[in-house]
Amino acid sequence: MTPKTFKIKSFGCQMNVYDGERVAELLAAEGMSPAAEADDADLVVLNTCHIREKAAEKAYSDVGRLKREDGSKPMIALAGCVAQAEGAEAKRRSQLIDIVVGPQAYHRLPEMIAQASRGARPVDTDMPALSKFEALPPRRRAAPSAFLTVQEGCDKFCTYCVVPYTRGAEISRRWKDIVTEARGLVDAGAREIVLLGQNVNAWADDGLALADLIRALAEISALERIRYTTSHPVNMSDELIAAHGEVDKLMPYLHLPVQSGSNRILKAMNRSHSAEGYLATIEKMRSARPDIALSGDFIVGFPGETEEDFEATLQIVDEVRYASAYSFKYSARPGTPAATMEDQVPREIMDGRLQRLQARINAHQVAFNRSKVGVDTKLLIERKGRREGQMIGRSPWLQSVHVDTEAQAGDILDVTLVAAGPNSMTGAVRQRVAA
Ligand code: SAH
Numbered sequence: 497m498t499p500k501t502f503k504i505k506s507f508g509c510q511m512n513v514y515d516g517e518r519v520a521e522l523l524a525a526e527g528m529s530p531a532a533e534a535d536d537a538d539l540v541v542l543n544t545c546h547i548r549e550k551a552a553e554k555a556y557s558d559v560g561r562l563k564r565e566d567g568s569k570p571m572i573a574l575a576g577c578v579a580q581a582e583g584a585e586a587k588r589r590s591q592l593i594d595i596v597v598g599p600q601a602y603h604r605l606p607e608m609i610a611q612a613s614r615g616a617r618p619v620d621t622d623m624p625a626l627s628k629f630e631a632l633p634p635r636r637r638a639a640p641s642a643f644l645t646v647q648e649g650c651d652k653f654c655t656y657c658v659v660p661y662t663r664g665a666e667i668s669r670r671w672k673d674i675v676t677e678a679r680g681l682v683d684a685g686a687r688e689i690v691l692l693g694q695n696v697n698a699w700a701d702d703g704l705a706l707a708d709l710i711r712a713l714a715e716i717s718a719l720e721r722i723r724y725t726t727s728h729p730v731n732m733s734d735e736l737i738a739a740h741g742e743v744d745k746l747m748p749y750l751h752l753p754v755q756s757g758s759n760r761i762l763k764a765m766n767r768s769h770s771a772e773g774y775l776a777t778i779e780k781m782r783s784a785r786p787d788i789a790l791s792g793d794f795i796v797g798f799p800g801e802t803e804e805d806f807e808a809t810l811q812i813v814d815e816v817r818y819a820s821a822y823s824f825k826y827s828a829r830p831g832t833p834a835a836t837m838e839d840q841v842p843r844e845i846m847d848g849r850l851q852r853l854q855a856r857i858n859a860h861q862v863a864f865n866r867s868k869v870g871v872d873t874k875l876l877i878e879r880k881g882r883r884e885g886q887m888i889g890r891s892p893w894l895q896s897v898h899v900d901t902e903a904q905a906g907d908i909l910d911v912t913l914v915a916a917g918p919n920s921m922t923g924a925v926r927q928r929v930a931a
């Protein structure tokens with residue numbers, strides 16, 4: 497039977513969120529409608545993530561849970577990075593899976609759904625460069641802050657990471673397609689666009705770089721804010737840094753993962769930058785945009801990491817004074833070079849290091865938030881808060897800010913930041929700027 501309703505569940509990074517939105521638009525264009533819950537849907541798409549441990553096991557148990565009490569089940573499509581990594585094996589491991597579709601092939605879903613409706617179990621993990629973007633319908637719906645993938649894939653091959661295998665080689669979308677999609681999103685209500693890429697600052701088209709793209713998008717008058725993520729330190733060009741000092745719409749926030757503060761570990765990770773090189777980039781960024789909020793990713797317990805290496809990571813956290821950061825225990829991924837390296841770090845040591853690192857990161861986050869108390873700024877309202885009359889928006893520095901207001905999602909307010917918590921701020925409205 498051909499499904500009439502669908503539910504998409506996305507896990508992992510922002511690119512999976514973007515992909516989930518595009519799949520929803522694609523299925524809607526085919527005449528299907530979204531269901532509120534997986535239980536009510538004829539088709540469930542699990543848009544999976546493979547980045548850390550037990551990702552595949554988690555995906556199979558999520559599949560198992562889609563079986564209903566009466567023994568029935570929806571049509572199940574395994575999508576995303578686990579689908580790419582597992583391929584046809586997924587069908588053997590779970591009889592419940594009807595469709596296996598990788599992150600570069602999901603524009604073919606309508607055809608695969610038709611095949612599955614006839615009893616076939618299609619698998620598509622091809623990686624045809626860019627063809628999914630060409631096949632997707634134009635943008636019709638957008639949140640106040642909307643994602644836009646401009647670059648996908650990775651050629652960096654950090655020794656711990658699966659992304660080069662699940663997302664394929666680095667490719668950049670064409671300039672004009674990005675501008676068209678950005679205009680579509682703004683027409684559909686987006687006030688902020690977040691440009692996405694696994695190495696977004698490696699974006700290039702026809703001699704143009706990300707800084708040029710940002711300057712061009714800033715010309716869209718109804719677009720108020722531009723962000724981009726995730727950047728790689730080696731692709732952080734002087735032009736992009738300069739744009740932070742010159743383009744008002746480019747928000748003062750940079751997510752620039754360093755992973756470790758130890759040069760020995762950075763080398764073993766194949767990161768192709770040193771701690772000093774990273775700090776020099778941060779310094780340049782701070783001279784271009786003194787109030788920049790910095791964010792990063794860290795891995796503790798990479799094979800061979802000593803107490804001294806870990807101390808170097810704590811030190812770089814203190815030097816950068818991150819406004820926020822993500823930290824993870826190293827997770828051995830089958831097929832990656834680090835998985836077979838000697839001196840894998842015992843779990844208890846990783847646990848202890850993660851706790852110490854997170855405490856240090858949190859202290860800097862609290863200090864950053866406190867430094868903004870009393871500051872007048874603008875807030876982009878994104879959603880309702882927990883209390884009646886309360887809304888949540890984002891400051892330019894990407895802090896979540898709670899505010900009592902009658903304003904709606906998409907409005908931009910003049911606020912004073914009046915209080916700081918560890919994970920969010922409180923704001924007081926000064927006046928309403930043009931809606
Ligand atoms: N392209 C981005 C993000 C990749 S995945 C970048 O290079 O920064 C997001 C984060 O997951 C990484 O920055 C890294 O900190 C973490 N990560 C990736 N593989 C991991 C692994 N095997 N174990 C633990 N953390 C990992």
Ligand code: SF4
Binds near residue numbers: 653654657658660728
């Ligand atoms: Fe993974 Fe490294 Fe590529 Fe980031 S740069 S996606 S961590 S291989």
Ligand code: F3S
Binds near residue numbers: 507508510544545547
């Ligand atoms: Fe996960 Fe794939 Fe993103 S592995 S982090 S969903 S690129």
